[in-house]
Amino acid sequence: MAAVDISPAAALRRRAHSPTRTAVLYEGREISAGRLSATVDAFAAGLAETGLRRGDRIAYLGFNSVTFFETMIAAAHLGAVFVPVNFRLAADEVRHILNDCGAHTLVVEEGHRELVESIADEVPARRHLLVDTDPACPATDSPTALWDPLSSLLAPDRAPREPVALHDDDLAMLMYTSGTTGRPKGVMLTHGNIWWNAVNVDSVVDTRADDVNLAMAPLFHIGGLNALTLRTLLRGGTVVLRRGFDPAQCLDDLVRHGVSTFFAVPAMFAALARVPGFAEADLSALRSAIVAGAPVPPQLIRDYAERDVLLQQAWGLTETAPFATYLPAELTLRKTGSAGAPMPYTEICLVDPVTGVRIHEADTSGEICVRGPNVTVGYWNNPDATRAAIDDAGWFHSGDIAHRDEDGFYYIVDRLQDMIISGGENVYPAEVERVLAAYPGVREAAVIGVSDAKWGETVLAVLTCDAGTVPTVEEVRAFAGDHLARYKLPTRVVVAEHLPRNASGKLVKVELRRWVEVHQPAETV
Known part of the structure; x- marks a missing residue:
């Protein structure tokens, strides 16, 4: 055939x-x-x-x-x-x-x-x-x-x-990774990778031929382009296209155009929720609001649920075009914090990052690996990086740490490279960040490891806060101590005006560490 x-x-x-039918509504055209x-x-x-x-x-x-x-x-x-x-x-x-x-x-x-x-x-x-x-x-x-x-x-x-x-095998595009830890690598995405992601999305997400999709996330990012936008354009819907993200414009577009599908990273959803008038805005047309690209604070999901908007968390990377897992809207509150189950035509497994042994037990953390027709064939002109990422069985090793619950739903813990080892114990920054983001008056939280003579490394938290909120390290530890083991608690706290992010909305921890070196906190425990 x-x-x-x-x-x-x-x-x-x-x-x-x-x-x-209008295919693209772009800056008034x-x-x-x-x-x-x-x-x-x-x-x-x-x-x-x-x-x-x-x-x-x-x-x-x-x-x-x-x-x-x-x-x-x-x-x-x-x-x-x-x-x-x-x-x-x-x-x-x-x-x-x-x-x-x-x-x-x-x-x-x-x-x-x-x-x-x-x-x-x-x-x-x-x-x-x-x-x-x-x-x-x-x-x-x-x-x-x-x-x-x-x-x-x-x-x-x-x-x-x-x-x-x-x-399927024809090369469609090279998408260069954000390069937060070195030179960007060109991810080779085939037309099959792109097409199968659309099949996955349309199989489990409430998408329709006449969707109105708002595209404000950068299109050079796989989430902005291929989460929902490209399939809407080619399938028959309308793409409301903006040159960049403006929270107030975003809210106006969602209401004015009756947007039904929308992809954004957590920082964008958080900024949108702070726009005056958000609480009263008519968002009843928004059926499928997908959040991915960075750790999603559970409080953000609860805040949107109060507005009857069920954020649907997904997980993936440029290399998976982008989605490998997805949490349906009906499970948003029951499985808050989960990135969902594997997409229909995508396989997921967990392996021990040290031994490479497959993990079958529930609630045991390991590196999340992906295999399927939506997964990249490798990195352009970089066979060494390709061999390091894709094993002989075709599994792509993501570098993300996750665990799976007894129902088969995955929870992303953190990036393997960001793990902090304090006194021989593993600390995953994203776990600490989720707790700190719920502190009253804290808008964003970022956690890095810093050298410590006694413990090797300890946890340092960088917070952005509402005006008038300047938590001390003792206050932060007291708040987080109800949710985290003591070795995971911050020993230093810094308040910043903003966190460094790349154009995809991901936190750039290399830049954050440089900033911390200049702004050493005076207060430690």
Whole structure:
């Protein structure tokens, strides 16, 4: 039997033949599937004339935009590989990614033009396209000779090309990991990885063909792109697309557009809940609100439940495209804190991180491993990292520690690399952070290990707090002592204005440790 074509370019064309419906609502512009598909066809034809071929890499550097979608789907149209670049990276980091992936073509918004110009002589790109088709990010009138305007590739008189057929093993994109502990690695995601995630999501999440999905999380992040947004765009719904996250705008969009599906990281949901008017806002249309990407404080889930919004926790990584587990809405309160059960077409197991022995017992922590058609085939140009992450049986070793309850639901404990060893006892920061986040007046909590002459390491807590809240270490220990063993209690407490996070909303503990070195707390126990 012939393989099924799962090209997103072909899917968009099929949608364009259906009755007209807004596919994307972007910064005040309504864009139909027919119009989006026609732009993609023209873009693909223009890219082909510039020499972009199947397997070549085309990178996009800019904020959330329709051009992001157009570039991604035009790449698929030709069988090229899409490389979305984190728009918060510094020049050296962007240089590394563009060299590592061997980018043939760059599509860049005006706000990042000067950065690319500063490294242009050090990267292999043959074509530099400056976005001049988006009123939300107008281009300069006089760019240097390095640039071709994107509009020059969109001539309507080019003969349309048929999208190349794409199948499970065809490489779709390289998504570079956040690089919080070193150089980012290019996660190879195939069209099969992306497609099977959509099958998993549609099998267990209350998604529908006419969904209205709000996309405010960064699209270069797998959660922002492939949790709900891409499937909504290709299946027939409407994507309300914002260039970035603004809590007040988010609340207005949820209400004004009757948003039914929404993915965000915990920090975004927490910020949304602090917007004036949140308690009275009509969120009755919001059926599927998925939270993932970082540890989820149970109090956050309870706060939303009081608003009749049941946050549905999921777990995964860029390497799992993104979801490997999911907790249905009806279990949100009964299994608060759980990241759910394995997705229907994904396998999960726990192994001892030291011995590698499979763990079968309930309530025993181990490294969570994933296997399935949504799991990456490895890291681009990095066979050593691939071998370290994927074993001979095909299990991807996530580096996350979890335990499983007797009902088969998983609870993520922490990152293996963040574990603190205090007096020979293992302390998982996320466990401590969940308790501290419930302290009255504390908005966020982060925990790291610091050197200690007696215990090897002890726990240091960094808190962000409401105005007027400055808890002492004794007060924090007294509060947390009802929930945690003494060796897990903070011995130092620092209050900060904010916690360092990357564009995906993940806490960057390397930066936090540097900050703590400068702001050593005076108060210890």
